[in-house]
Amino acid sequence: VKHTIASIPGDGIGPEVIEEAIKVLRAVEEIHGNLQFEIDSYDWNCKRYLETGRMMPEDGIKTLAPYDAILFGAVGSPEVPDHISVWELILPIRREFQQYINLRPIKLLKGIESPLANKGIEDIDFVVVRENTEGEYSNSGGRLHVGTPYEVVVQNSVFTKMGSERVIKYAYELARKRGSKHLSVATKSNAINFSMPFWDEVTKEVGVDYKEIEPKFYHIDALVAFFVSKPEIFDVVVGSNLFGDILTDLGAAISGGLGTAPSGNINPEKKYPSMFEAIHGSAPDIAGKGIANPIAQIWSTSLMLEHLGYPEMAKIIVDGIEDTLVDGKVRTPDLGGTASTTEFADKIIENIRKY
Amino acid sequence: VKHTIASIPGDGIGPEVIEEAIKVLRAVEEIHGNLQFEIDSYDWNCKRYLETGRMMPEDGIKTLAPYDAILFGAVGSPEVPDHISVWELILPIRREFQQYINLRPIKLLKGIESPLANKGIEDIDFVVVRENTEGEYSNSGGRLHVGTPYEVVVQNSVFTKMGSERVIKYAYELARKRGSKHLSVATKSNAINFSMPFWDEVTKEVGVDYKEIEPKFYHIDALVAFFVSKPEIFDVVVGSNLFGDILTDLGAAISGGLGTAPSGNINPEKKYPSMFEAIHGSAPDIAGKGIANPIAQIWSTSLMLEHLGYPEMAKIIVDGIEDTLVDGKVRTPDLGGTASTTEFADKIIENIRKY
C-alpha cells in the first residue's frame, strides 16, 4: 500500500525534527514490509514569507488536498509577526480541511518524571479533544474610535451547533472506545454567558446517545487546578479551541514538557488530509544546534500512522520511544542528557526495530 | 479610627470561614489599640434567592456603597444556577464599585508543600493582577436560529482603552513598587486577533512611563505551562478577566490548593468600597462539617487591612498563619491535619497575638 504525505518542516527546529520523523517512517516501511510512503516536502515557512510575501503559495490548499496526510514541523520566526505565520498557514489548513478535532494525548511516558510530586505514569494518561475550527479563534471582531481614549475593541467568539456538536460527538465516541464512565467537559458557563451555556447544552443533547457516559462539567479555572492536583481523574477531556489550547500546553507541562507532546489535527471523515504536528513551536533559541528533542514529532508521526489505519505500527513507535527513555542512556539536553537530536532519534529507531 | 465593614458570608462554607475572619479582626482591634471595625452582616445568598427571587435586594449596591470595605465569603448552591448567583451578586458588585483590580497573591506559604517537585517558597512568590470589570465577561452576545441545526452563538469580549489602560498601569506601578525588572503579560495575540493585539499595544504604550520595567509577553498556553515548569521567573503577572481567572486558580493549585488562596477586588481610587474574598467557592460537599480551611478568608482579610492602610496589621496576620503552618500541629484536613475550622483559626489568632 502506498500513502502520499506532504511534509512542511517550517522554521527553526521544525526541519531538524521532521528529518528524524521521516527516518522513522522509512524504518516503518521496512518493518511492515507492505507499506510505502511517498513524501513531498514543501518549504512553506517564515523565510519564504520574507522572500515572497506569502507563507504558502496562493494554491497551497489545493496543492495539499490530494495527500493522505500532512506532517507539519513548526512555524514561527522572530522576524515575522506571529499572526502572519499563524493565520496564513496553520489556521487556514486546519479550517479548509475541516480538521475539527485537535487530538492531544496527555500521557506521562515511561522513563520520564512528572514535575508533579507523587504523580506517576498511572496518574497521567488521558486525551484532550480540542475543537479546532471555530470558537474563540473566529477572526471576527473590530475596533472603534481607534487611537482615542474611547477606543473599544470587540472580539467575537463564534460557536455553531454544527461545529460544537461534531467535536463533542467525537469526544463521546472516544470515551466509549476507551471504556470511560465519564467525559470531562471544559466550560465557564458561570461567567461566559452565551457561548458556554450553549456548549453545555449541546454536550447534554449529544450525550443522550451515550447513556453510559456521564458528562462532568468543570469550569476552566477549576479544571486547570485539577490538572495539577488530581490528573488521575481524567480520561477524555473535551474543550473549545481556546480552552483546549490552554489545557494541552498545561498537559504537556505536567507530563514532562513540550519536547514530547504530540498532536493530530484530524478530519475524522477522511474527506480531507489530516495534519500531525508537535505541540511545541520553532524554538529559535535552540534552532541549528541539533539538540531539539525529536519525540514530539516522532510521536505525532505515530498518531498519523494510527489515523492512516496502522495501529500496530503506531504502537511500536511509542514503545520504542518509551524503551529509549527507560534505558535512559541516550537523551537530549531537555531531558537531562547530552545526546543530539539525531543520536536520540537513531536510538529510538533502533528500539522500534526490535519489535 | 473606626472602619465600617459589610460582611456577606454567602453559602456553604462561606459563613464558617467568615466567622473566623471576623474573630481575627477583633484580635487586630485589641492588638492595634486604636482601631475599630463596625461590621454589618448581610444574608445575601442562594437561600435568600430561593425564598425571595433575588440574591440581593434591589437597593443592594446602594446599601453597600457607604462602607469602607466588603468582606465576602463564598456564594453558590447546587439548587441555584451558577449564572444567577454570579451575575446577580459578585459580578455586579465588582462592576458597580469599579473594582477593576482583582489582586491575587500566588505565594507558597512557609510550612506548605507545593505539589510541584523541587519547588519551594523561594520559587513561588508572585502576584497576579487580573482585570475585573470587562473583557471576556462582558455579558454581550446572542443566539440565532435557536434550536435548529444552524444555530449560531456569538459571545463578545469587549475591551476598552480605559479599562485595559487602568489595570495595566496598576500592574506596572506594582512592579515598580516591588522593584521588578519585568512585567509578565498574558496574551494570545497570535490567535485572538483583535482584542489581544490591542491589549499588547496598550501594554507597550503604558510602559513608556515605566522604562525600567520590561513587559514580557507570554501566550496564555505557554504561560500556564511556565506556572508549572518555572514559577520562579514571575514577579507581577497581568492578565485579562478570563486569563487572570485561569492563572489564579492554577496559581492556587501550585501553591498548595484553594484552601489558602486569597483575593482582593480593588477600587484603587477608593471612591467605592473594595471587596475581599477567598478564591475558593462555597464547597457544598464539606459545608456544615466545620472542617473548611479558614486561611484563604483570613488572608483575604489581611489584604483588606493593607488596603485600608494598615500594612503592619496585614503582615502579622500572614506571619501568624505561617507560624501556625510551620508548627504544623493544628491543621484542617485539606492540609493533612484533623483540626476543625475553629481550632485552626484559634491557633492562628494565638500566633498573631504573639506579635
Ligand SMILES: CC(C)[C@H](C(=O)O)[C@@H](O)C(=O)O
Ligand atoms: C464565580 C466566577 C464567576 C468567578 C470568576 O470567574 O470571576 C470566580 O471563578 C473567581 O475567580 O472569582
Ligand SMILES: CC(C)[C@H](C(=O)O)[C@@H](O)C(=O)O
Ligand atoms: C500557534 C497557535 C495559534 C496555536 C494555537 O493556539 O492553536 C498553537 O498554540 C497550538 O496549540 O497549536
